[in-house]
Amino acid sequence: MKIATEVSSDNSALMRNIRKNENALAAPLADVNGALLACEKGMGRELPDEGSVRVVFDDSIVQDTTSEKRQDMDEVAAGLMDRAEYRAKRYGESEK
Numbered sequence: 001m002k003i004a005t006e007v008s009s010d011n012s013a014l015m016r017n018i019r020k021n022e023n024a025l026a027a028p029l030a031d032v033n034g035a036l037l038a039c040e041k042g043m044g045r046e047l048p049d050e051g052s053v054r055v056v057f058d059d060s061i062v063q064d065t066t067s068e069k070r071q072d073m074d075e076v077a078a079g080l081m082d083r084a085e086y087r088a089k090r091y092g093e094s095e096k
Contacts, residue, residue: 026055
């Protein structure tokens with residue numbers, strides 16, 4: 001049986017390792033996405049300009065993202081959060 005400090009320390013090391021791997025993967029994943037779009041365009045498919053691609057990892061190992069999204073949608077429906085704010089939070093868009 002572990003004490004709380006040991007569990008916290010193990011979780012902290014795990015989260016640092018996860019972040020390190022996410023940081024290492026973000027740029028290559030964006031590059032692969034751009035390469036796939038370029039291939040599709042090269043094969044004649046009509047696609048919009050891909051713009052800049054950004055990879056965003058969530059904290060789903062720590063947070064229940066489904067519940068958070070549902071709460072945000074409820075707040076938009078109740079008028080407590082506007083749609084621009086929701087889209088900025090969920091999709092990383094600017095509120096403009």
